Amino acid sequence: MASAGPDPDPQPPARPPLFAIPSDLEAIELLRLWKEGGAAAVPSWIRPAEVYGHSPSELLVAHQPATAADGAVAWFLVTTVRHVGPKDPRICRVVKGGGTWKGEHSHPLVSLPDRALVGTVRSLSYTLKGDDGKELRTGHLMREYRLSGGAGLVAGSAGLEIALCVVYNSPRDAEAAAAKALERAAAKAAKEQEKTADRARRAPQADAIKARRAAAMARRRGSSKAQEVAAANAAAAVAADTPAWLALVSATTPPRGQASATPTPLAAATTLQRAAAATPPPQAAAAVTPPLQRAAAAATTTPLQRAAATPPLQRAAAAATTTPLQRAAAAAAATTTPLQRAAATPPLQRAAAAAAATPLPRAGSATPPPASGASSPVGSASCPQKRQLLLEVGADPILMPGSSLSWNQVYDAQQVEGDPPFKRTKRLDCSGWFLLDAGHTRKFGQSPCSA
DNA sequence: CACCTACGTCGCGCCAACAT
DNA sequence: ATGTTGGCGCGACGTAGGTG
Structure with a gap:
């Protein structure tokens, strides 16, 4: 079994960063990354755990859930599964404590565009035996992703296989x-x-x-x-204001229960966010401490903190104000495959890999606006030179109280050339940069520098 | 805009297959 | 023989599209 149990989660109580619930293909790709590179290779909201060593109620208490921008909540746990017997392909799903994860539907996962079998996903429901011996569902559900062709087998172990489990509560009222x-x-x-x-x-x-x-x-x-x-x-x-429905399939095709309670702009924002997560993830250290948390820790009272305190659904709704820059970013990101996006999914909710020409305040020695200021690199009226930048910005627009202004913190900036997917020529120091929401550029003049 | 219908998804229960 | 897993069918639920 995996090393981690239901020990108290060492992560801070802050909401773990997650853009949107990964699609099946993205999930299987994350599992492959974990298999190859360990925990450091995947976003921090994926945790090791003994899924079959503890009841789901224990697991959900012991581990922090990942909350997506659209409010979806899920526990992403990497575990090892044990086969029933040395020759039995079936998985032993009996949980210590008496319960059983009962397998339900399963289907193969085929990669695009070569249509190769990359893994399988199975839906499971946690059951306990009642007094009469009949199985009773507890409402805990799980989707289990396993790599195909024995790719998930743990080297040196007999019958152990790695799996990514997404645990959630049934969206149907108990x-x-x-x-x-x-x-x-x-x-x-x-x-x-x-x-x-x-x-x-x-x-x-x-x-x-x-x-x-x-x-x-x-x-x-x-x-x-x-x-x-x-x-x-x-x-x-x-x-009773039941918990929000949990999306467990591709956010591009949200299940109906979700869509019915989700305004269209919110869904659009989710799609945009997923499409925009196309840039390489930050270095491993950033995976340990999300940039949003680091930024929030740097200043005791900042717009970042206010944004972090906003309920997920509100934040997502705020992010729904797509801007020309974001649209351009989404268009650029659309050239990547879902698997590429999954591989690049950062631990931070990144709103856009903004491909846009921006007035760069002296590349390499940027003069960022103060966090509390009303200016931004985009808002600058002067345009000393035209450069094409690929910006990686926060998913959550930081709203100015009492104002229509909002901006996103820039976490990565690279000078690029050509057309999407762009040739990266130079990484820039973007510490302290903020991207003004282009939806408000009228206050500063339209697009001071266009691509 | 309201209503209706078709359709897809998912949870649930049953049961066959399999290993021990 | 027993226990467990996983396949399958059914029904509920919700959405999308069409129609008046």
Whole structure:
């Protein structure tokens, strides 16, 4: 099993950085990166854990979840799985403590564009045996990603294989689920009643007709009652402000439950953010301490802190104000494949790899605006020279209270040439840089320097 | 804009297959 | 024989698109 257990998570309580829930292909690529390079090769929101060594409730308490910009929450845990027997391809999913992760649907993951089998993903549901011996679902769900062709096997171990597990709670309300179970029981009873009616049919014809009518009436009543129960539970779920739905598939095709509660601009922002995460990740040290956290630690009271304190959904909504620069960045990022984006997914929620010509305040010796100031490199009216820069900026626009102004911190800046995907010619010192939201450039004049 | 229908996704329960 | 895994079908749920 993996080295880590449900020990108290050493990470600070701050919300771990995550852009959006990775797609299946991105998840399998992250697993491959972990296999090849260990924890340092993947974003910090992926943690080692003993998924099959502890109950999900213990796991969820012991580890910090990753919260995406769209509010989705999930626990990304890398674990090792053990095969049932030396010749048995099946996985032992019995959890210490009595529960079992029950496998449900699975499907192969095929890479694009060569359509090679890269792994498999399986949906699992955590079950406990009830007093009557029947399996009861606890509402804990998991998606398990495994590499294909034995690529995930742990060298030197017998039957151990590495897997990426995404643990989450069922988006379906627990009470509603219980109500549904009752419904099913009622339906079963109705079927039994129908069988009884069938048997009665063998009796004199008049009695058989009576029995069929009774059975039909019972079914109709059952159906009507079921709808009432479902409606009542739905209303109760809304009143109780149930947790946000967790997206577990590609954010480009969010499941319906998510989409129904998500404004269109928010979905657009998520898509943009995913498309924009195209630049190489920062150095390993940055993976340990996300830039956002580092920046927040540098100043005791900064706009960064205010932004960090904003609920995820609000922050995502704020990020939904796509700008020309962001659109350009998304267009540039679109030239990369999903796997490339996954490989480059940084530990920070990066909003855009902004490909745009910006007035560079003396490259290499940038004179950044003060964090509390209202100016930014983009907002400069002068344009000493035209350069094409690839900027890696924070996902969360930093909003000025009482103002429509917002900007994003720049975490990486590279001078580039040519067209997307660009030839990088020089990395620039961007410490302290902020990118003014181009949606507000009217206050400073339109695009002082265009590409 | 409201309503209806078709469709896709996912949770759940059942059960066959397999190893011990 | 027993326990466990995983495949499969069903139904619920929600969305997208069409229509009036």
